[in-house]
Amino acid sequence: MTDPLRADGATCCRTILLAAALALAPVAATAADVVATGIVRVEANSPLPLSRLRLPPPDLGFAGAELAVADNNTTGSFMGQEFTLATASVPPEQATATVEAMIAKGIRFIVTMADADTTLAMADAAGDRALVLNASAPDDRLRGEDCRANLLHTAPSRSMLTDAVAQYFVTKRWDKWFLIEGSHPADKDLAEHYKTSAAKFGAKVVEERVYEDTGGARRTDSGTVQVQTQMPVFTQSAAEHDVVIAADDSEVFAGYLPYHTWDPRPVAGSAGLEPLSWHAAQEAWGGTQLQTRFEKQSPRSMRSEDWNAWVAIRALGEGATRTHSTEFAKIVEYIEGPDLKLGAFKGDPVSFRSWDGQLRQPILLVAGDMTVSVSPQEAFVHQVSTLDTLGTDQPETTCKNHG
Amino acid sequence: MRQLLVTAAFIGAALPASAYSVYVSNERGNSISILDSETLEVTDTIDVGQRPRGINISPDGKRLYILTSDDDHVEVLDTETKTITTTLPSGPDPELGVLHPSGNPLYVANEDDNLVTAIDVDKGTVLAEIPVGVEPEGMGISPDGKVLVNTSETTNMAHFIDTSTHQIFANVLVDQRPRFAQFTNDGKYLYVSAEIGGTVTVIDPANQEVLKRIEFAVPGIPQEAIQPVGIRITQDDSKVYVALGPSNRVAVIDGKTWEVKDYLLVGQRVWQLAFTPDEKYLFTTNGISNDISVIDVASDKVIKSVQVGQQPWGVAVSPN
Known part of the structure; x- marks a missing residue:
């Protein structure tokens, strides 16, 4: 692993190979x-x-x-x-x-x-x-x-990303979550991971709603207006929560949530504070x-x-x-x-x-133009690597074909 | 209690010791803080170029070379007048430098360009550009000035460069993100720190053989927080000090057995180190707590911390 690599030694042997290669194909340039x-x-x-x-x-x-x-x-x-x-x-x-x-x-x-x-x-x-x-x-x-x-x-993995968010909010003690998920299978899957992460680290999903994708509500003028204007009413009368978690893999509504929620609460997940690898x-x-x-x-x-x-x-x-x-x-x-x-x-x-x-x-937690935090959070420890507090650890794995 | 002890130490040492100037570069403050090594107080703060990191003092103590990374040059501070008198061409993003024992040339690592640049500090010219690995940083020179060692943080090698030909003659693979290279004063060993690898590698410069990989463990500190950066060695090569980054510790290593003897608690995210010439003190720059820690070398005790500018990075002490 830490062997010295002497350039002179390497050159000596490579030169021989190079000479042989040149004999066969004079245009070959690399050895x-x-x-x-x-x-x-x-x-x-x-x-x-x-x-x-x-x-x-x-x-x-x-x-x-x-x-x-x-x-x-x-x-x-x-x-x-x-x-x-x-x-x-x-x-x-x-x-x-x-x-x-x-x-x-x-x-x-x-x-x-x-x-x-x-x-x-x-x-x-x-x-x-x-x-x-x-x-x-x-x-x-x-x-x-x-x-x-x-x-x-x-x-x-999704579970690493949702664990990264959960660890941060549990550290912040913003542990009452209003979870809003899209209606597509990928959104449902993501929402399930947020629920699992909440349970794993001690946060609570106090309210859960599904935002139905009725189509045609995308980045057009009318779409923007339509989805955006729905957000206040859609988020009205939710149980008391610290933070809104958006599970919107399908890019239908999450981007319109920040500053449009009924209650003045930060948004995280698919918009607002996002878990990213870079x-x-x-x-x-x-x-x-x-x-x-x-x-x-x-x-x-x-x-x-x-x-x-x-x-x-x-x-x-x-x-x-x-x-x-x-x-x-x-x-x-x-x-x-x-x-x-x-x-x-x-x-x-x-x-x-x-x-x-x-x-x-x-996992980086990024909002707007700034890195807000990086998970794993310090408080979460692990017997092997703190990085293994994010995602599926060895005892929980269902993988049988790897390693 | 500590205050009393410090005062006592001062009285004891007041007559024979001379006061040195301690220079600290403040990476975000774009300034150099100057401290008096006896009063341990900041006496001056000099505004310099953008993102000063590595600093080197000339052997006669008259010039301080400041690597202003974001200005892509080296600024020269006249230590008498405390003004920037000239700038030297360095190539882009100079990070860390080392002076030839004679005081000329200055070799700097150009972090963004995979180069080491040799600068004639008297003529203000570039003597050579030496291609090295990705993200060059650590710069060490043998006591006889014949061998320059650069470490590249992403390539993870120590590149051995012949200073007479400016050619690499050997490459040694070390652990992840090598940050610093330091020869012993007898020239027999080279220490290379690896920030992400969490180790210090001891290399025999004569045959470039890896002799030892020193590992660290601080109770209660996660292994990932132990990130070795700056290295300094006492004149008699008996003690090796290694700054361990966000573990907020400086390790003291026995120069003969390569055993870690002690971990000294300093400020937050400790980067670089410098001795006073009489080796009474070792100064550490602490990048997050915006201060320097002062280590009493004889007792290996941290005796004081002094606030400097924003994000202190490099440190150098005048020779007289």
């Missing part, structure tokens, strides 16, 4: 060992965000992956290792074919940005030929009953450096999906560096093992949980 990575973004009909400031940039996720490859290659220049990246943006029906095409090109590490079912389809298509790193789907079932041996997750405001723990490096490369701010993709490929880089190897099996063994302690600009080193392949990581 570095290559780790080929790919990122597949599956463009589904996901709802557009309510605010135009949140429209997804065309290179969402890709830019994070590119930065990680650049970081890995700077290190790789001292190791004789080179990382490459292939990007693909495809409709759902081409997802598995894209995975096949990448594997055919020798790519054995594939970062995915897709919904849960498509993520599973891609992992199953890859089988033991590639490691799939989920940088987007938050569904807990991918880490539970639907987990896969070849599937890791850098995107936080945000452009984050500066602590060297975060400024990551932000400026990213913004220099891509003229926009770094988003959670970018960080999820960045950390996935940085983990691979760390595996290659620490094992002095570009071999698939060695890198996988290292990054899934107990020795990975990756610096990821969120204070604590991050690593993958052995029981479900989830990246244990701090």
